[in-house]
Amino acid sequence: METRAGDPGAFAHFDLSRVDSPAFVVDAARLRENLRILADVGERSGARVLAALKAFSMWSTAPIVGEYLDGVCASGLWEARLASEFYDGEIATYCAAYKEEDLGEILRLSDHVIFNSPAQIERFWPQIETARARGEDFDIGLRINPLHPEGEVPRYDPSAPHSRLGFPIDQLTEEHVEMIDGIHFHNLCEQDFEPLQRTWDKVFDYLEPYFGQFKWINLGGGHHITRADYQRDELVEFLADMAEDTGAEIYIEPGEAVALDAGILVGTVLDVGYNGMPVAVVDISATCHMPDVIEAPYRPAMLGELPIEDDGLIDGGPIDEGQGGAVRLGGPSCLAGDVIGDYRLPVPAEPGVRFAFLDQAHYSMVKTTTFNGVPLPSIWLWDSETDSLECIRRFEYEDFRDRLS
Template sequence: MIDFDRLPSPCYVVDEQLLDRNLALIDRVRRESGAEIIVALKACAMWSIFPELARHSDGATASSAAEARLVREEFGRPAHTYAPVYTDRNIDEILATSDHITFNSLSQFERFGQRALIRGLSCGLRINPGYSPVETDLYNPCVAGSRLGVTARRLREAGGLPEGIEGLHFHVLCESRPEHLRLALEAVEERFGDLLDRVKWLNMGGGHLMTHADYDCDALIALLRAFRARHPHLRLILEPGSAFTWRTGYLVSTVEDVVENEGVRTAMLDVSFACHMPDCLEMPYKPAIVGARDPEGDEPRWRLGGTSCLAGDYYGDWAFDRAPRVGDRIVFEDMIHYTMVKTTMFNGVEHPSIAIARRDGQVDVIRRFGYEDYKNRMS
């Protein structure tokens, strides 16, 4: 049991025992499906746990020169890189730190493809199969007029798959289930089936939330096996982000004030939803809190307020067995994926420390942030 009162506040904490559970399940899917599973850094770039992730994956995927360099330096192998746009400023570093590169458009491949091929990289093309189960447009890559991926119609108009392309990539899922992947694969086979025999690998992107308690891994394994049986020459690649660190850690905060106006009770925290948990406002979604629950009936309701001066930096409502008081710890659950990678220092607010709760019960604070980190981000 982690003693949250002994940790710095605010602080992100990864629990190695929770991480072990996820990695064991991912290993099972790799072993029984025959698919490669690589880590998406856009969800978690906490490189102090990369040695663990590297032992239970087939590599890592990057979306920028910085991520590709981090994969090469801390994962110990080249990255499988995809970005919506490459530039003359970053392409050389990306090519030097990657062994696969996926292009978002035919024009990007025309511009940079030969440089990748000369260096010996395996080149892929992102396709848009026209199907996604994602209902929130902000996260849906297949909305009308999407800039992400090449449509089948655009590919036909251009005369087909360019010479030098060895793989296809699609990414249409978000915290999805096997039935959504099945529908995505049906769309790929319907619109791009004639190309599958001409390429060496198919990257199915992320969004495969296989470590969720309600996810049917047997169905996923069966689906991947059946697809491999239809296309036995293809390497199948999945690049989940959230699945590796799903429900593996916390964001620890402290109540610093209690404000009540017009009957609304707000516990003011030393963390910020806008700076440290932006998906809560963007998605939006309501995070779970240790010792808190959704209020029922007339029981007291509490709003939690962030430390930035943004008027909307708050979320609610929650019910507590005991009214929050100054000095109480508020511990947000499942805060490792898509949290640290999205944080900002807006307002110069204190950036949470980063810690690992070890298997033997020891807690190591890996990193603390201060004024120099803020200053160096500016100029």
């Protein structure tokens, strides 16, 4: 999987020795800039913009998010609780399947509760009616599957064959529409405007008979709006036209775009050896700290990385960065596949040197694990405009222990 993110921005001048290793460092100034862009899209188009907590839920930055966006979207009860506790604005909750014991609180906390199938709505309708009778105010939505694959990687494509995500749009009926207030679909992953336009062209014919019946239409996330080359003017026009055509309020739920290029993951080389090529063990683990490196897979950009010459391999002998070859970086876990990739570091590849991977604020932070007892990275908030630096959280042995029994 190729990603077009990886702009170092102000991190090009950040002293990596100022923080622990490993450590996530988020730049509040870059976060604000991303949010300003998203707010501008919302203001010019009339669409409502929600931040997707599934991608970036560093709740210490919730006040910054609340300055710019209309609220957040959650993926279940715990994210809805987090949203209610720390974030301002609306809460839209979608889950592929709700547990009956969770739904009451989700209905109470959320402004929009989006179901994955009409069957779920029907099954929980008595609970929905009871909550409304208590005076709780929320809309019911249905996620549809456009049946239109646009993703580069099938496991990240909600419209991949036999997907469990969303109700197949070719099965939608008037009876289903009568149960709901709005429609949700999410079909993108790190993509430009054109895939959204193509998806809407597919969805339009199915939904057009019901235009005027929806209070809102939610286009989900996957929009790389804050990337420099994203077609924002086209998006603004598209969103405004959609509202006019459908008579509905339009929502988008950017996640990655909120924190795009706003964070790095700092690491340290622990040991170096040679096995057909230079190999370095580092304190960053792909499987524990950047699982998308294995799942996608993709190769994260490195801060200050030098170009790899020829085939990137060094033929025998000790590591000599002057030869322009690559060093294979892997984590400290026992997983043989805990390999990050081949890099030519901007510093000598030797124990004790620091390095950093770019664009790690979104998804990496929320997906970390303590497999093998590998420590979690600490979390830092830096403001590149003021150079203020704060350690938000360090994780200790007790955090690992208390997850277990």
